[in-house]
Amino acid sequence: MGFGGIRTARVLAGKGLDVILADRNNYHLFQPLLYQVATAGLEQESIAHSVRAMARNWSGTRFQLTEVNGVDFVSREVLTDTGCIPYDYLVIGAGSVTNFFGLESVERNSFDLKELADAETLRNHILTAFERAVLEPDPARKRALMTFVIVGGGPTGVEFAGALIELVHFVLAKDYPELSTHAARVVLVEATDKLLASMPAKQRTYTLKKLRSMSVEVLLNARVVDAGPERVTLHDGAIIPAHTLFWSAGVKAAPIAAVIDVPHRAGGRIPVESDLTIPGHPEVFVIGDMAYLEQEGSALPMTAPVAMQMGIYVGKAILAKERNSSTPPFRYCDKGSMATIGKNAAVASAFGMDFRGYMAWLVWLLLHLYYLIGFRNRIVVMLNWVWYYWFHERQVRLITRRDGK
Amino acid sequence: MGFGGIRTARVLAGKGLDVILADRNNYHLFQPLLYQVATAGLEQESIAHSVRAMARNWSGTRFQLTEVNGVDFVSREVLTDTGCIPYDYLVIGAGSVTNFFGLESVERNSFDLKELADAETLRNHILTAFERAVLEPDPARKRALMTFVIVGGGPTGVEFAGALIELVHFVLAKDYPELSTHAARVVLVEATDKLLASMPAKQRTYTLKKLRSMSVEVLLNARVVDAGPERVTLHDGAIIPAHTLFWSAGVKAAPIAAVIDVPHRAGGRIPVESDLTIPGHPEVFVIGDMAYLEQEGSALPMTAPVAMQMGIYVGKAILAKERNSSTPPFRYCDKGSMATIGKNAAVASAFGMDFRGYMAWLVWLLLHLYYLIGFRNRIVVMLNWVWYYWFHERQVRLITRRDGK
Known part of the structure; x- marks a missing residue:
């Protein structure tokens, strides 16, 4: 649901x-946090809630799987x-x-985040790439294993890019002393000339600067046109050797x-x-x-x-x-939009005001906890966030399956 | 590890x-709690802990997946x-x-609990069985979908049987108002004449009585000799129509x-x-x-x-x-054994003393928390237990994959 x-x-x-x-599915999935499951920050169960657990209290309601x-x-x-x-x-x-817009090679060789299983598959793939990088003797292939190309500069792409580079710098750097994790690359590819297109200009500039300061390589006016298991090809023919391609462009x-x-x-x-x-x-x-x-x-x-x-x-x-009465037409009331970039860093535009940095991050955090369904889920998610905030630890860095592409 | x-x-x-x-695997798995993952009580991530997270603090140690x-x-x-x-x-x-002791039909048609994925697969299977029972018009097949045969009266069989019947009676009964969940059967089959064979007689008697009072059907001196997707055959030719067979007999x-x-x-x-x-x-x-x-x-x-x-x-x-010095031979110091049967009900034999009921349950609980690795895991597990204790709720009743046998 x-x-x-x-x-x-x-x-x-x-x-x-x-x-x-x-x-x-027998659960409601809180999709906006899928990227945190994919970057080892949350357990998958904490962003899903049983429909029957809700429907119990809704008289006259039945669920059918x-x-x-x-x-x-x-x-x-x-x-x-x-x-x-x-x-x-x-x-x-x-x-x-x-939507892969007909790019078959991209569809075959990329990951996306729509279902719960996608997040677990992507997490396993990312962590396995680092495990393989440890054992890879060839420096070019080692680098490719640690290169992640993200397509699409909307909220999902931006949030995933930020969470991924923090995972690498704050957590995996300690886990993999045998790797030069500063050589890992997170490349964000956006087809237009702006990130978070629906946001005001100041928010977009902040996002771009912030991501670049976290050493995410942001490529604007760039499109991915082809992909293989170990490489991504851009519109101008440039090839990025990369073991992981994440698609959030449509x-x-x-x-x-x-x-x-x-x-x-x-x-x-x-x-x-x-x-x-x-x-x-x-x-x-x-x-x-x-x-x-x-x-x-x-x-x-x-x-x-x-x-x-x-x-x-x-x-x-x-x-x-x-009741045979009528209803006025539907009107969407836009309460604003937001995206988190990293620790203490987010952008939020709401009620005619723009928040950036720590305040926006706090607003983002509280609103996501509020909309998350299930009281226990909220506690577990908050616990994970506190843990990360204090200890720079993401606990769920488990490779639970080996079905990655 | x-x-x-x-x-x-x-x-x-x-x-x-x-x-x-x-x-x-890149994690240490706390196997004794796998049965709680299978019965929707714990998220799988809470009983696994990254080896690299531990090895970070162990100088001279490297991990290889x-x-x-x-x-x-x-x-x-x-x-x-x-x-x-x-x-x-x-x-x-x-x-x-x-060990299926060469019983091929049993191996093909049964579930076991050794790996993390086994627990998720079994949970999905149990919950899917109830979803199918809702839609099944034939009463006999409906009953078979809600019948669970557990083979082996050791700690795993006993703990799983208790946790499963509590899941059905306390949690699923509320989730599935359209089903007569009191008609669900949990059948525990043990080849010898006793459960928890390594325990003192009083503990064994308590366990048997307690399980039966929880309406687990305990069959002693019985062996499973054959199985199909919808039935289990015993040594005397008796057939139990059952959609789920769990094997913990060796x-x-x-x-x-x-x-x-x-x-x-x-x-x-x-x-x-x-x-x-x-x-x-x-x-x-x-x-x-x-x-x-x-x-x-x-x-x-x-x-x-x-x-x-x-x-x-x-x-x-x-x-x-x-150091070229010698070591005395290995000697195992038996600190006792324990098994939990249900809420407030466990048996523990330690330090020459026998605990039963609430005290044993508390000892079991504290020792399992103590041996669980990872501070955050302990908190999440405790949170789940408290939740279950207070609200009779097991939150992780999600069907996350549909790869059940």
Whole structure:
């Protein structure tokens, strides 16, 4: 269950309706912290929370672990691996998947962060690269094993780059005395001329300076066009010998969007009416990353806050329909955006104000703890952060599987 | 690294020797708590601790992530996937693997708990079984999905049975209101006429009564002879329809024991001299589960305390050899044994005294926290225990992969 769906469910609970939550995972995943699992800062369990643990307290709500394959909009049924689920109202919020824009060699040779398993796989890959670097006699290959190329200068790319270089300098430098970890490279490749494009100019400048001061190599106006297991090729033909390529340069609507027979927008998103229904089907809602809706001339971003507000809106809209009353159109209230770069360093723009550095970092930290679901999860995450802050230790540097690409 | 090896390393650290730790995992695994990971009580990361995090503080010690394939005892080299490692002294403590005693159908259709991944796989399997039971229309199949057969009445079998029935009755009963979870069955099958055979009679009686009062079905003098994906067959032909079979009825020395060319003892264990070396090779030590040594007429058990004491002994023995002094023969000091059955219920025999119930449970809890490596791990584990104790909640009921058998 994503950010949108669980909020719809919460609004609908205890209102005398029969609510079925269908998902292929039995947990809600707090995606914004996946990068910290990938950089050995958090255990994967601390950013996931059982849907049944929530649904217990939501009367009238049932959970079904299943893979949704399609929807019959005429007979009003959801088609799943475990049979059909009839519906009166349908809320689709299956989120997004990584968009490689047709670059097959990149897709084959890169890592992304959308699912819980992705984070564990990437952590194992990063740590295994250092283990292999220890034993590698050839200096060029040793360097390549310690070179990490990150594509995409949005929040995920920036946060991952910062967390990774800190992992190397603060933690792995002590773990691997036999390696010159200062020779490790973290290269952030961004196609436009700016990082965190949606942020004000001052925030972007701070981010760029801060990352460079942490010795992240930021390449602006650069694109990755090809990749192999040990190299990344840029648009100008330059080759970076690198054992790890991380792709966060784009997302597109989850494949299930294909079942909705309307002309899709960029990234496969579904254009929705102002009440988040699809044309001709006032009983079908699309929310979150899958929904395409313009507000003041531009499309709403594919972010958790949008999904959460849409989820709450749809819950209320369904209740209104049941009462035969009407709902005003959906309006996204932008409370701001933020990204953390490193220890004591973040950017946050909220309530018309810009925060940078320590203050922004603190705001980021508190808001993430607040939105994380599960009280025990909050404690474990906070514990990990305190540990890192005081001792420069990330405890979860375990290689738990060896299924890396 | 196991219980023995890390203790040898700790003794040898900072003594001017060059110590190489070779392991295929980069962590020390606290195996005695694997069953709590499998029953959704602990996150896997909290019972594992990075070897490099420890080796950092052990001067002269290096870690190598590798698969050991053999040993050349003549040229004194360890043969690994990543090349040869020459040695002056060699300490082999590769532990044990599950012994299915040639029962191929059982091996194919059962779960065991030796590695970290086993625990996650088993947890996913148990939780998925309940999800499938929700959707299963046939009552017999529904019951089989909620039936768990555990083979082996040693500490692992007893602890797993208790933790599993509590998971079902205290936690899953609330998660799955659509299921009659009181119909779930946990069947413990033991080949002899007693549980926890190494314990005094009073402790065994308490354990049996306690488990039965928790509605674990304990079958004594019973053996599993065959198994399929949905059934378990006993020695008398009785068939238990069960979706999950857990095997803890035996262990044998790790496969690497085969490289040592001496007649092995039962379970493939290597007979060692009184100083834990192998005959003819005073520079090669075998410790832990792999070592076969009799004391007062019976073989030392394959347990963590034996491995720990052997590990410390070998560290001291190597230092003595370097000083050309001699070491008295190894003697295992039996500090007792214990097993936890459920909340407030355990048995512990130590220092000539027998504890049962709450006191034993408290002793068990404190000793496990003490032996767990990593301060942060202790806090996270304690947090989980407190949570369970107060709220009857096990937070890690996530289905993280779907690779179950």
